[in-house]
Amino acid sequence: MEKVNYFIKSGKNLLLEILFPSSCVGCSIRGQILCTNCEQNLRQAERPTESNILALYDYRDPIVKKAIWELKYHKTPYLGARLGALLYDAMQEDIMGIQIFSQGLPIYVVPVPISKDKKNTRGYNQSEIIARSFCNSAENNIFELKNNIVSKKLNTIPQARLTNRSKRLQNIKGTFEVKNGEEIKGKTVIIIDDVTTTGGTMLEMMKILKKSGAKKVVGFAVAH
Ligand SMILES: [Zn+2]
Numbered sequence: 630m631e632k633v634n635y636f637i638k639s640g641k642n643l644l645l646e647i648l649f650p651s652s653c654v655g656c657s658i659r660g661q662i663l664c665t666n667c668e669q670n671l672r673q674a675e676r677p678t679e680s681n682i683l684a685l686y687d688y689r690d691p692i693v694k695k696a697i698w699e700l701k702y703h704k705t706p707y708l709g710a711r712l713g714a715l716l717y718d719a720m721q722e723d724i725m726g727i728q729i730f731s732q733g734l735p736i737y738v739v740p741v742p743i744s745k746d747k748k749n750t751r752g753y754n755q756s757e758i759i760a761r762s763f764c765n766s767a768e769n770n771i772f773e774l775k776n777n778i779v780s781k782k783l784n785t786i787p788q789a790r791l792t793n794r795s796k797r798l799q800n801i802k803g804t805f806e807v808k809n810g811e812e813i814k815g816k817t818v819i820i821i822d823d824v825t826t827t828g829g830t831m832l833e834m835m836k837i838l839k840k841s842g843a844k845k846v847v848g849f850a851v852a853h
Pocket of ligand 1: 653654655656657658663664665666667668
């Protein structure tokens with residue numbers, strides 16, 4: 630039913646679904662993009678990763694890895710939507726804490742941006758797909774999706790290509806830019822990413838959002 634609702638919301642995805650009927654990313658069974666059985670067996674991430682950064686799944690799990698790969702390179706936005714809903718479900722307790730902290734103000738949900746080039750090739754920003762579904766999963770409109778607040782300035786070397794931690798942290802410095810900074814003052818923000826490795830990207834975004842006056846910033850990732 631959840632799946633049906635999602636496709637009603639998005640005609641474009643419905644078309645995709647007709648053109649490429651889904652089969653499970655884990656076991657190839659037809660009818661579901663991620664079947665209940667595979668979903669229940671995904672390896673959970675060891676928490677916490679960094680302070681204020683939480684991840685749902687262990688990226689070493691081959692199905693998790695494949696799901697992220699498919700989402701990034703094989704135009705499967707509905708897979709990202711499913712992952713966003715799962716992320717919301719798993720983070721209930723933390724969300725409640727954040728909600729208390731935000732004192733009734735909407736919580737801003739900011740996806741990690743990707744470069745324009747990448748977005749053009751990929752057709753979408755995968756973190757934005759995850760974030761949108763994450764927001765839509767809440768029944769009481771506690772979230773506001775903000776995909777115009779942080780933009781990516783430079784085309785850095787993909788973090789995944791750098792094996793050295795300090796090189797990764799150096800590579801990410803100065804990559805992001807806060808736009809409409811006024812909006813962020815005093816707000817509670819959740820950054821959403823598909824995968825966090827060293828946490829460098831999230832930490833850099835947290836830093837610039839805090840600089841712009843955000844009261845509290847946390848990061849949620851689908852995998853670590
Ligand atoms: Zn399966």
